[in-house]
Amino acid sequence: MISVKHLCKSYNGAPVLRNVSAEIGRGEIISIIGPSGTGKSTFLRCLNLLEHPDAGEILVGHTNLLDPGTDVPELRMKMGMVFQQFNLFPHMTVLENIMLAPCTLRRIPRTKAREKALELLKTVGLLDKAEALPEELSGGQQQRVAIARTLAMEPEIVLFDEPTSALDPTMVNEVLTVIRNLSKTGITMIIVTHEMRFARDVSTRVLYMDEGIVYEEGTPQEIFGSPKRPRTRAFIRRMDMLCFELDKFDFDLYHFRSEVDDFAVRQMMEQKKRNAIQLVLEELIENILFPRMEKTQLEIGISAESGEAEIRALWTGPAENPLNADDEAGQMARMILSKRCSQREFAQEDSRNILTLKLFGETK
């Protein structure tokens, strides 16, 4: 359906897309992942000519987009785009926002456009907001309206450019659910996203972009489960991890907790597990680590693949497993860790102590 060959694009002499080639079939759900600044959004914007490539070829069906005779407005009607910012018209109601393009560009009669808009609002769960103004809606609701607006043009392909990046983490899931439902309708979708768990769950194929090329591609199982190339492996591991340098005298438990919770929400961890990991972290930090040391490095990993969590505390000093201590203050904390964690391991490597706790996995 879409065939991209040797696409190149530079800004002020700096290459962003070096040589991108990809084949996307009808009905495929493609997630594009990768570090920031590696050309993912540029690639997406080239597909509907919001950016004009310097070289290469883009075929949509039999139409060569870069042919000077191509009818670009007609092409954009076939290829809808959902942006990071929702860009709804603030002075129009939700319904008017959705009806605008079908009525003006496709010249669909208002009654028919209204009927379709209401149907789409029902699909995105916002039928009761039809007469509301965008400012009366939350960010997540506005993005759902933006998706409905894109679908109102009945596109064959929908491009999503980081559709949840501008949202408060509490609103990410409602938007992802709408996109997830849409993925079951057979429409072709290309999604640039940082939501790894989502990409794994909905995609038929994942493109990992790095260094201005499609560095590796494969099924979600291949890319997330056993990436072959080094930069893909490093990226997948890093996206699943959150790192902190903790200082006993400069530690804000609530700020820390909120960062962990945002991360866990993005990894699609359910509320009950999020509470459990918060409890383990508070006990570990406040009652096991801080009574013994001023500074600790902490790594929290939540696997997008399995939903398991791993906490690693690293500190320098004499080898002493704090879980084997018998101080009264830490007794309850150790009891909670022993019940909540499926594995607890202590090791010393190169004069660094490493305490590893695992949650929600198999007990060793």
Place this chain on the structure above:
Amino acid sequence: MNLSMKKNEDGTVLTVIVDGSIDTVTAPELENRLEGAYAGVKELILDFAGVDYVSSAGLRVIMGADQRMSGTGRLILKNVNEDVREVFEMTGFDELLNIE
């Protein structure tokens, strides 16, 4: 964490309604508020309907309150949600406290 307190007419039953998390940050506040309220109380009821999270710091305060009441009356925990009840269970506190 928010909490409100009310006593019955003769001041022997104190009900403390707690909302939010009882953790390292908020447990000292709960301890301080209880400290000033024990006088004459025979029954201390902690209503936990609004409590969604308790860590060991909170458990220590609850245990302290239970010990404080044990000579002159009793402490009762009410409306403990499932997650919080699990924390009581894993530390064995469910055996030591009156949880209704």
